[in-house]
Amino acid sequence: MSPPPKRSIWNLLFLISSFGLAGMAGVLLVREIMPEWAGVQIGYNRRLAEVTGDRSKAWAFPKIRQIHLPQMNRTDRCVTCHAGIDNPKMAGQPQPFASHPDLGIPGFLEKHPFNEVGCTVCHHGQGHAVERQAAHGPVKHWNQPLLSKELTVGACATCHQNISGLKGAERLQKAWALFKEKGCIGCHNLHGKGMLIGPELAETYSKSPDQFDFKYIGAGSVRHHGEETVALWIAEHFRDPQKVVPGYPKLGVPETPMPNYGLTEEEVQLLTALTISFAMEEEDEQHPIPARFHVPAGAAEPEPVYASKVEQGAAIFQKVGCVGCHGPRGSGGIINRNMDMGEEVPPLTHVSDGYSKEELKEIIRDGRYPARAQRDGLSPPLWMPSWKEKLTDEEIDAVVEYLYSLNPETSEASPKSAKVRIVA
Amino acid sequence: MKVKLTDLARTIRMSQIWRSIFRHTYQDTPRNRALMILSNVFMHILPVKVRPAAIRFRYTWRLGEMSFFLFLLLTVTGVFLMFYYRPTIEHAYWDMKDLRFVVPFGPLLRNLHRWSAHVMVLFVMFHMASVFYRSAYKSPREYNWVVGVILLLITFLLSFTGYLLPWDQLAIWAVTVGTNMAAATPFLGSEGPFSIVTPETDARFILLGSKLVGQAGLLRFYVLHCVLLPLVFLVFVSVHLWRVRKDDFSALPVLPAEEKKKGTRPEEWHKQHPEELDRKVFTWPNLVSRMFVTALVLTAVLVAWSLLAHAPLEEIANPNKTPNPSKAPWYFVGLQELLVYFDPWMAGVALPTLILVGLMAIPYLDKNPRGVGYYNFRDRKFAVGMFTFGLVFWFVLIFIGYYMRGPGWEIFMPWEPWDHFRAPHSDTLRSMPVWAGLLFMLGYAGAGLALWKFALQGFFKKQGLGVIGSSVTVFLVMAMFFVPVKIILRNFFAIKYILSFPAFSFNI
Numbered sequence: 001m002s003p004p005p006k007r008s009i010w011n012l013l014f015l016i017s018s019f020g021l022a023g024m025a026g027v028l029l030v031r032e033i034m035p036e037w038a039g040v041q042i043g044y045n046r047r048l049a050e051v052t053g054d055r056s057k058a059w060a061f062p063k064i065r066q067i068h069l070p071q072m073n074r075t076d077r078c079v080t081c082h083a084g085i086d087n088p089k090m091a092g093q094p095q096p097f098a099s100h101p102d103l104g105i106p107g108f109l110e111k112h113p114f115n116e117v118g119c120t121v122c123h124h125g126q127g128h129a130v131e132r133q134a135a136h137g138p139v140k141h142w143n144q145p146l147l148s149k150e151l152t153v154g155a156c157a158t159c160h161q162n163i164s165g166l167k168g169a170e171r172l173q174k175a176w177a178l179f180k181e182k183g184c185i186g187c188h189n190l191h192g193k194g195m196l197i198g199p200e201l202a203e204t205y206s207k208s209p210d211q212f213d214f215k216y217i218g219a220g221s222v223r224h225h226g227e228e229t230v231a232l233w234i235a236e237h238f239r240d241p242q243k244v245v246p247g248y249p250k251l252g253v254p255e256t257p258m259p260n261y262g263l264t265e266e267e268v269q270l271l272t273a274l275t276i277s278f279a280m281e282e283e284d285e286q287h288p289i290p291a292r293f294h295v296p297a298g299a300a301e302p303e304p305v306y307a308s309k310v311e312q313g314a315a316i317f318q319k320v321g322c323v324g325c326h327g328p329r330g331s332g333g334i335i336n337r338n339m340d341m342g343e344e345v346p347p348l349t350h351v352s353d354g355y356s357k358e359e360l361k362e363i364i365r366d367g368r369y370p371a372r373a374q375r376d377g378l379s380p381p382l383w384m385p386s387w388k389e390k391l392t393d394e395e396i397d398a399v400v401e402y403l404y405s406l407n408p409e410t411s412e413a414s415p416k417s418a419k420v421r422i423v424a
Numbered sequence: 425m426k427v428k429l430t431d432l433a434r435t436i437r438m439s440q441i442w443r444s445i446f447r448h449t450y451q452d453t454p455r456n457r458a459l460m461i462l463s464n465v466f467m468h469i470l471p472v473k474v475r476p477a478a479i480r481f482r483y484t485w486r487l488g489e490m491s492f493f494l495f496l497l498l499t500v501t502g503v504f505l506m507f508y509y510r511p512t513i514e515h516a517y518w519d520m521k522d523l524r525f526v527v528p529f530g531p532l533l534r535n536l537h538r539w540s541a542h543v544m545v546l547f548v549m550f551h552m553a554s555v556f557y558r559s560a561y562k563s564p565r566e567y568n569w570v571v572g573v574i575l576l577l578i579t580f581l582l583s584f585t586g587y588l589l590p591w592d593q594l595a596i597w598a599v600t601v602g603t604n605m606a607a608a609t610p611f612l613g614s615e616g617p618f619s620i621v622t623p624e625t626d627a628r629f630i631l632l633g634s635k636l637v638g639q640a641g642l643l644r645f646y647v648l649h650c651v652l653l654p655l656v657f658l659v660f661v662s663v664h665l666w667r668v669r670k671d672d673f674s675a676l677p678v679l680p681a682e683e684k685k686k687g688t689r690p691e692e693w694h695k696q697h698p699e700e701l702d703r704k705v706f707t708w709p710n711l712v713s714r715m716f717v718t719a720l721v722l723t724a725v726l727v728a729w730s731l732l733a734h735a736p737l738e739e740i741a742n743p744n745k746t747p748n749p750s751k752a753p754w755y756f757v758g759l760q761e762l763l764v765y766f767d768p769w770m771a772g773v774a775l776p777t778l779i780l781v782g783l784m785a786i787p788y789l790d791k792n793p794r795g796v797g798y799y800n801f802r803d804r805k806f807a808v809g810m811f812t813f814g815l816v817f818w819f820v821l822i823f824i825g826y827y828m829r830g831p832g833w834e835i836f837m838p839w840e841p842w843d844h845f846r847a848p849h850s851d852t853l854r855s856m857p858v859w860a861g862l863l864f865m866l867g868y869a870g871a872g873l874a875l876w877k878f879a880l881q882g883f884f885k886k887q888g889l890g891v892i893g894s895s896v897t898v899f900l901v902m903a904m905f906f907v908p909v910k911i912i913l914r915n916f917f918a919i920k921y922i923l924s925f926p927a928f929s930f931n932i
Contacts, residue, residue, distance in 0.1 A: 010713065010714055010717050013717050013720075013721050014716075016721075016724075017717070017720045017721045017723070017724035018720065020724045020728070021720070021723065021724045021727060024724070024727050024728060024731060027731065028529065028532060028731070032528055032529060073514075073518075075518070077525070077526070126521075128518065128521040128522065128524075128525055128526075129521075129525050130526065131525070134525070141592075141739050142739075143739060208739060208745065210747065215841070215843075286740060
């Protein structure tokens with residue numbers, strides 16, 4: 001019999017893979033015995049022993065703690081590390097050990113018992129996760145990362161259907177006032193109501209980051225890498241819409257018509273929180289809210305009584321969002337690319353010079369598409385929508401009366417418009 | 425009293441209990457080496473002695489062994505996963521999250537299962553290729569090749585059914601792409617040509633228990649994945665291994681170096697040196713130790729991979745949010761890529777069926793006796809050429825589909841960022857008029873006949889291939905080349921369909 005084939009390489013492979021497997025088994029065992037969260041919990045136990053003076057507490061065996069809420073389909077393991085949230089003695093301790101503050105609202109903690117509402121319903125983040133990065137985010141494929149301090153207020157709307165007068169939601173109220181002031185609803189749809197020039201706002205925050213273009217945000221790229229969050233996109237879009245959505249002029253895709261309102265950083269955060277709250281108001285099939293948690297909206301505010309038609313018209317001009325494109329008191333200044341008459345939504349201060357009241361009513365009723373400045377250019381992204389389904393004839397009358405009152409030459413009440421234009 | 429450890433061991437080994445379990449000692453004698461195989465039900469699948477050539481790494485590349493080992497590994501990890509997984513749309517996704525975060529060794533289990541599955545699909549394909557290139561499917565092993573092709577199909581199906589179970593966006597849309605092809609089956613699919621069924625009675629409905637991927641589909645895939653397909657696999661793999669044993673390994677002893685240099689063909693040399701064929705070594709430990717080390721290395725690699733990379737888990741399945749692009753599992757992406765060029769009934773049903781039937785037919789068409797038991801490309805240029813073309817084409821399509829297709833199934837280079845707003849590649853496609861289409865198809869058939877008559881007739885005759893065998897070979901070859909022909913027609917001549925009968929939704 002001839003000698004069997006050489007076997008040295010097989011011996012070597014045997015050794016390497018055996019030791020390799022043993023080493024990896026060791027790594028796995030250590031990971032199982034001493035996971036990240038166990039270290040945090042041991043730290044918590046020691047601190048608890050210090051604070052309470054009860055030495056035995058330091059030796060509690062670490063274990064995964066969770067708030068299991070099958071009705072809401074949530075399992076919040078946040079309390080594995082944030083073990084002191086319901087312990088008043090841990091007030092003022094550093095995170096993750098601190099107790100949950102009451103936000104200076106009496107009864108806040110009693111009304112939001114943690115073992116019934118959990119954590120993620122207000123704070124978002126991945127409740128199932130017990131790893132720091134995966135739990136807080138942002139991580140790939142978890143589209144609701146932990147909300148920042150500025151944005152958490154947006155989650156109140158998940159249960160509170162009426163935030164006006166809600167204590168602790170003052171920032172959301174401010175944001176809502178800003179929303180009305182800017183006339184967003186003149187272009188956007190909100191819960192299916194409003195105009196369809198811009199996108200539905202209640203859908204924005206429930207989209208996946210994959211559906212946004214992050215190319216123009218920071219050093220970002222179009223592909224979603226995990227650190228790109230929808231909130232980040234929304235905030236940057238408020239700061240400078242045309243930077244984030246510059247379109248593809250070469251391919252005939254115009255930049256976004258969303259006006260750049262020159263918002264302050266505070267306003268950007270407010271409106272981002274508000275956009276989040278719009279998405280929270282929608283029903284979430286994955287995480288339903290039990291009926292008993294719903295705080296219903298109060299009675300609708302009664303329609304105010306107006307002293308004059310002009311006053312009523314001014315209120316409607318603000319309420320339905322004409323102000324969003326035509327500017328406060330019709331002063332204009334909103335860019336509409338490639339629109340004739342100076343690539344700008346027409347200011348309305350001088351309409352009484354060029355139009356009869358009947359002509360104005362017709363334009364408001366039926367809407368109008370602007371003409372292009374350059375014939376071969378892109379069509380202007382903004383247009384005058386038809387209002388006949390939103391406003392009654394009487395209300396349109398009032399708006400026209402208001403517009404007629406804006407002319408500084410015939411009405412001393414109006415401020416001087418910088419841009420006087422004859423609308424032909 | 426002092427008890428000697430060796431005495432104790434001896435006492436145990438001599439006891440009735442021990443001897444009733446272990447039938448022989450472990451002294452290294454030829455008799456015991458033989459008994460290691462003969463007296464063990466599992467080892468018995470191996471012969472007692474093998475030719476040294478059969479256990480060379482560079483002969484089998486240990487691919488068949490590794491595929492079977494992966495099946496075992498997948499069964500073990502799969503059973504553990506079943507303890508934690510509920511196949512309902514309420515729980516499935518969240519059970520995956522629990523496996524990832526709180527189940528002891530959960531990530532290891534899931535990652536091992538996922539990566540092993542990918543590797544198994546790949547290795548089964550490579551195993552088939554290696555068997556082809558060393559002619560190990562030729563007589564008397566034709567039928568075992570057929571069983572192998574069936575095992576390849578079951579491997580695909582096992583992996584495909586498992587793909588749905590995590591119930592994330594990746595899963596639901598990959599399976600939607602796959603099962604929509606079933607709806608395009610001729611006759612039996614509601615969207616296929618000559619359909620005779622409704623969406624509620626067609627092939628897709630049988631697969632999914634619904635028109636869409638939902639709870640019924642998840643349960644069906646779960647049962648198929650965990651029970652039915654593994655059982656069927658076990659039946660066929662038993663036949664497969666038993667046949668390998670009964671038909672003997674094909675490997676021919678390696679030629680002496682000087683003979684090899686002269687270009688001597690091994691089969692001829694062995695006719696003069698029959699004693700070489702009988703030179704064998706004991707399977708234990710020569711083959712068994714290598715099998716063991718192979719399994720060990722493979723396990724180590726897979727565990728390392730599982731430590732480094734988590735199995736993907738995207739957002740929870742949402743039937744209302746279609747990712748753009750939605751891709752099938754990688755091994756089916758080649759077929760999905762063909763959807764650009766063919767209707768679903770061709771890309772998803774007709775071509776895969778032809779591929780499988782064609783593969784199974786290979787041992788009955790390739791009667792060339794050359795090359796059995798070693799890698800010989802010189803004496804079987806036609807067979808190797810055709811097979812290699814098909815194999816490379818299959819992987820090229822997978823590469824294009826997987827790495828070069830972005831939103832809107834537009835071409836993006838692998839290093840290019842995906843741009844959702846890039847202008848779609850649009851050219852106006854035309855279909856040939858019916859007369860031109862018929863003429864083209866007739867012309868193509870004519871080209872096949874010409875190929876037969878003028879190029880291959882002598883070759884077929886030499887091999888003793890009859891009219892049926894010859895015509896089937898020509899048909900399969902022409903069918904294979906029809907795919908690149910159509911790709912060229914579409915990309916360079918803007919032809920959408922060669923032959924189109926919209927009334928029957930029959931388009932080629």
